[in-house]
Amino acid sequence: MSKPLEHDYIGLAAASGNPSMEKHTEKISSPSSASSTLSSEKENSSSLNFKETELRLGLPGTDSPPLPPSERKSGSGISLFGKDLQSSHNSTDTNANNGFSSSSPLKNTNVVRAKRVFSDAIDGSSGKWGFSVSDKKIGSEADFGKGASFVKPPLVAAEASANYEQKSIKDGGIVQEKKKPQVSSVAATNEHGSTPPAAKAQVVGWPPIRSFRKNSMASNSTKNNDEGEGGKAGYGCLYVKVSMDGAPYLRKVDLKTFSNYVDLSSALEKMFSCFTIGQCSSGGLAVKDGLSESSLRDLLHGSEYVLTYEDKDGDWMLVGDVPWEMFTDSCKRLRIMKGSEAIGLAPRVVEKSRSQN
């Protein structure tokens, strides 16, 4: 199977330009290789009983090679990749796998989990996927899994983690990478957040706190600040819905992660950029090549689209006319509308600010 045209799945590539992204898809792109991997595992170890379930990952219309009968699993558990991985391990470090008893056949396995975070430094031939058992380099990955010395930098420090990953990769193993793409930042609060690191980088939906609580605490912290109680540490988040005419679904952004209109604007552009550029149908569209940021901005700030918001009074206003703090206080939701529809807005904005002055 030829190398598939892989759209940058996370959009991370926008930051780091990922040739490795393509390489990783090679590993899993051909189902036939996946199933042959499967059968080789079966020969060595046992017991995931794929045959019984009759479900295998194969090309539609083809049958994967029949699996040999599975061996009964031992008491210590199932060894899915076990022997293969063990044989390719060059480490017999008894401290590996974080100091557990070595009854598990997977003791030396610390298979890479992240699929997304790659830097240019990654050697594409070192298999990143658990599936790719045949890849001998997995052994070296396992070296990394020495829990004893394993300390991760905080997720939040995205810059630090970027450096950390680089460093570890150079050390020859594949890092158990952080979910950098999940990190939202000033630039984009996209679930796939492809972002330059930001001061307040947050993972979407983590820690798991309900929006109701977050919003309650957010207004709590501003209140406390007003009363001069030394500004209790608060949640400081303010989620508003963002819709864009023509986009398939709404998003939410946390206004508190931005400090000015420029940040907000560029985040929204990134978040919705693929919707503005023709259709993103067959995945062949790569945002990173072709359209520069400035032309994106032109698209949004030109006659094509206009950023508007609904304020506390229920009126729709153009974004950008009032001071930022006033905006965040009164903004209830955002809408990226087609320029043609926004024509009626301008005079009202003038009216309103006149009446407010």
Place this chain on the structure above:
Amino acid sequence: MPRIAYAFPDEVLEHVFSFIHSDQDRNAISLVCKSWYEIERWCRRSIFVGNCYAVSPVMVVKRFPKLRSISLKGKPHFADFNLVPEDWGGYACPWIEAMASAYPWLEEIRLKRMVLTDESLELISKSFKNFQVLVLSSCEGFSTDGLAAIAANCRNLRELDLRESEVEDLSGHWLSQFPDSFTSLVSLNISCLGSEVSTCALERLLAGCPNLQSLRLNRAVPLEKLVNLLGRSPNLVELGTGAYTSEMQPDVFSDLSRAFVGCKQLKSLSGFWDAMPYYLPAVYPISSRLTSLNLSYATTESPYLVKLVSECRNLQRLWVMDYIEDSGLEALAVSCKDLRELRVFPSDPFGLEPNVALTERGLVSVSEGCPELQSVLYFCRQMSNAALVTIARNRPNMTRFRLCIIEPRKPDYLTLQPLDAGFGAIVEHCKNLRRLSLSGLLTDRVFEYIGSYGKKLEMLSVAFAGDSDLGLHYVLSGCDNLRKLEVRDCPFGDKALLANAAKLETMRSLWMSSCNVSFGACKLLGQKMPRLNVEVIIDERGPPDSMPESCLVEKLYIYRTVAGPRMDMPGFVWRYTGP
């Protein structure tokens, strides 16, 4: 041998069945034989549908013609944390419409994580003559106009509970729509509403409803008004205050205290937004009566919280912010020997450094001192295997254990090992554990433990954990009673999923986001398992049909259903439809 069973008239069986209320027992009865199925379905009064897409309204109405009470849940749990896009689904409207025509005597509707419109609320208010209970938990899509219709038309309303719903707050006037003749209210929870409600309307309402037992106000109700309201509802058992702050006025304080004392049945307090230390002691006179205290919005410093909590010797449930700190939890462990449930929420979850002295020690103290402790939700910044093992040994009666170590993948801070052994001890010792949420650094090993020991586990939440498919496989193959599994950011993929496809039909649902499941596997699963809906939430790249099979899905929600593909899938939810 006389065939007695055949001699029983249906009415007798029906009478016997009427003593059986639990859903599981009722379901079991209906499986005995065809005639029992028939009798049972005609006399079932209450139904719980854990996933509104598992069955269709038409099917429910057809099978159970005489329902009086229905509970429905919509969106997946992770919708609470913004992982499910807007307009995903969970619409209550088709259900309300079906019930409006089929059940004129419907009395109770309870919805969780569903989307409900004002039109539906109006339909409810007009269709059910004896409508009594409306509970909307984490719902959205409606406004105070819809509430006005309920207030105006539901003459026998007993319970109106809007807990944590997102209500478009057009004004507070809806409350005035309760007619003067209205007397039946027993429970009112408006704590989620943003805008002010007219206190006159509230007072009038309370004066007219002598049976009011539960009142949860919203933040906008000032402390001074609380006194009047309490005066009008002497039978309160549960109270949620509004903002618990005001200028420090001794007469307000003493009035408040007196008002608390005047409610002789008062056992449960919540609200306490912006709680001022000055006013907390107003609660002391009734502290020994309190069994439930929700201080999770009280951003008060530790000493005041501790003092209050220490006074409440009969406390069974405490929700509090981490301002209570380890020292406060130690005091809790000494004072509150009847504590059953503890939830500690983070005051600064996004900060990089700890802002309070709350660590694993607090939880360990409580596990040592409180023999009845069964339910824990705990946010903290550090944990150790030793602590978890201690907690497990102390509290084998634990049934719900949710630990959130704020930083993803954080190891045992003492040994820098993963927390596999610690959580392993939890599942090993706590044999009745039904709900578990994991966090911290975890390898496949912890899932091996969970699969081996977690035999009663019904719900498992996993984030940033595991090394390979084996982790998922352990859980799916080992946890016999697993109903809900939600996973994010774990390297679980096709193999474990496909190998355990049959298991998925025994569960309510499986959520996987940011894992390693490919489109190909989703297609295959959808193809082979017609009684599962395998829904992929697609992103900007476009529908999976256009993608290579190997591409990974970002969000996947699989649930069993007898209703086939749902009709209301938005454009960004894809489901396998054909070869």
